Amino acid sequence: MKQNTRPVLDVCRLAAALLVITIHTAPLSDVNTEADFFLTRVLARVAVPYFFMLTGYFLEKGQWRRVGCTLGKTALLYALSVLLYLPLNLYAGAFSPFAPGQFLKELLVDGTFYHLWYLPAVLLGVPVAWGLRRLGWKGGLAAAGALYLLGLMGDSYYGFAARVPFLKAFYEGLFTVSSYTRNGLFFAPLFLLLGALCTRVRLKWAWPVAAGLFAAMCAEAFLLKGAGAPRHDSMYVMLPLCMLALFCGLAQSNTGRCRAAAGTALWVYLLHPWCIVLVRGAAKVLGLQGLLVESGPGHFASVALASFALAFCVQWAAARLAPVKMPPTARAWREVDLAALYRNAQALMEALGGCGLMAVLKADAYGHGAVKAAKALRRSGVRAFAVATAAEGIALRRALVRGEVLVLGYTPPEQAHVLRRWRLSQAVADEAHAKALAAAGPGLRVHVALDTGMHRLGIPAQDTAAILRVYGMKNLRVEGIFSHLCVSDMRAPQAVAYTRWQTQRFQSAVQAVRAAGFEPGQVHLQASYGVMNGETQGFDYARVGIALYGVLSDAASTVRRLPLRPALALRARVASVRQLKPGQGAGYGLAFVAQRPTRLACVTIGYADGVPRDFALRGGQVLIGGQRAQAVGRVCMDQMLVDVTEVKEVRPGSVVTLIGTDGGQTLRAEEFAAVCGTITNEALTRLSPRVAYVWKN
Template identity: 55%
Template structure:
């Protein structure tokens, strides 16, 4: 056997030693080589209470007949709460059906691990029907022409037929039985449900109640006609949040809980039933700077606000790009800091708003400011913020920006 030169052997041993040492250094340094990730509550963020979501689902379910189950509406990123996190939490609580507005929202749920039934309430291009099939999403059918287009896509689909019973937004005419029968005739479409939407269920006036009862009656008539002709109409669903609170006893299989599921109403409404709903969302940000402003000085864009006396102002790291309505400053907006009210002053900027902290002696950079939610003994209700801005909670919450991390607590 030929011996290796001693120098070559030493070189080989030295190389092995260097490699081992380098590997040890890399293992030691591995944590520092990972990309740093900022804390989710570093700037501005949303906190979502898991307990409140579970509590609200149980409260709403208890209002319904035992044969009727909740369908959680998680469109618009679950009204700003974070659709995947909300849906997964509700699945743990026993909710098995979800509604979204778009195909992409449905796909996101599936990719996020949501296994329950998912219904797309809005329009999906027939050319994208294969995605509905691939991700096991049910599609809303709004008329015969749309049903024909989905059928032409050539993939098996589960569908729900939406009936127009008087809102005149989307839906097949409830009284056109022949057109409805045509939808059942497409062999690639399996009708899994029929539903409608109540346009005035939030209004308890006699006139609005008569209209709502008329919608309910038309829906039931259409379904009974189809059943009498031998068609399986699948799961029936009429109520949304206000339908649950004002018309809870309807003979349905599902009830589509939207805004009420998150513990708020569209506005400060009266409802026939008043379950103990708990707001699930809190909106918070931090103070970046505190400064003194002399009396007579102007503050912010356009010099819209003038300090009449010496003031102490704090810059808060949130703005209209995060979904804070820019017009809220004109309606006596305020936030909570250390449990105390602090008025918003000047025009709200894209990324910053200013608050008056003259009366809060220890206000400092890094302090947490609450824009919606509780702080100490104080609270800011979403309904009040929405009304002060001339809108409803649905819009206010769904506009909260994607750059706000959703932290489930």
């Protein structure tokens, strides 16, 4: 837990878990029945809704991107819990081979042990809440509230509902499917959405409001009890309102997380019924039944103590057995600022006017992380993406990235079924490629590539007959046509003229397609430099790559200047600092020889990470403590040397910046690439996979 954090939400999980134990141990049953009712049937009823609200709160914080992960982890936890309580169920004869329907009911809805209903409720409630969330706050909460009220009449208000024949028949039928209405359909969605709402709402006087609503809930519970209405007592009219106020107050006080508290509370919840059995068994063996079982407070205290002790043991064992994860900033890492990427997309879309933005995510988004980049770009309004290979497109689809994904590179026709399965659009390399793709079956989405003078991929732009034949192929769904400009990054008159000539050839080909009665689909020609140096009017998309990440291929000026911000920083750490005397050499081949008393820092990044071996010999510099420092000697596979004689307070662990800002100094990617003898496109995409990702914003 970090200093100056208040992980209120996670710490309160422990209190909620303790309240769940009270429900199953009745601490005040032999002291005062009314007090025990208040504790176990009123106060403790806030515990499970609190768990649901936490799930909704953190799902909303992540914009519901981790729904799949949440469901997967919950399903795994439920499977383990079913196995954990299998011995007790078998001992009690709970599973009958002659009643498979009852077993499925318990497995899918009720839970295979009395407290496990929460896990299938999460598995059902999260998808329901996710669907309702898409209706908007008013629609989603109204629908979830209606479900809750329907469940309420089968719970605390059942005595009233049962007086109406058709309602009684409805609930009796419902109870054959689910023993209780506090389940994933009627109970969980409302609290999940209320938790999500607490990320947006700040409630003034939350604590007094919560106290007043809780008092009203107490009155409701005792009135219902007196009327003999409850079939069960998990759902009250005032409970959602009380929980909203309570959770708002806690969320407004919360800063940070405490994973240890969250994990302990989870294991206490899962393990406490086993602890009840173990305490009763131990009490019988030790002759302490009066103290540990028959006494309500003693039984509760012993079960709570055993549950927390066992939970701590499980946490300790899990920590020892879990694979050790090095922090991403331990050695060399790239910081990717997703907010910068978002703003760059916004600036580009504004500059493009009526022309759409197709984000190019080739080579793991130019070293920025394709999946994270795609999701950030979708939030900015981007709905079309381009990749180099089918494998890159599949990776986006596996991560649930929606929108068009165009494969710009060649895909063998034998793999057409893969393109179809993952809903990928394929660039047609030439007419022969189109014929082979068409022969692979119907329904394949393609964009026709034209060669307007780069002589790489595409049907020659002047070969109108071949272009029209591709448009006429029955099995292909032609959804676009495009070409690529090869000298749009150059501003020399000859290059400008060639770009204009390529553009004219492309536009003539598109006009010929229209004249032949075909709809050309999405028309796109310009890439990053086409946008920065040319016009985008008349096209449906601009395929923007390197500019999207806030840099250009080199430091040359462009016609158009946009407020783009670099999204990537490259950093490493100082491993060691040592003193050299004049005349002493360092590194392979002793390529560096000290000409004065010199302090050398060994930095944890090398050519296996993407820094060229001759980086220092080319004059490469880094930033340490906001100061520029000269790299020296030959870059090794895993380390490099930096002269830090003039840099103050350099020690092992100090951060070294190769690309990015430190203090008032900045090293741009264009400068790094120039020293490496290349362009930023290559310099960024050749960063090694072992250079970890750190996501910002």
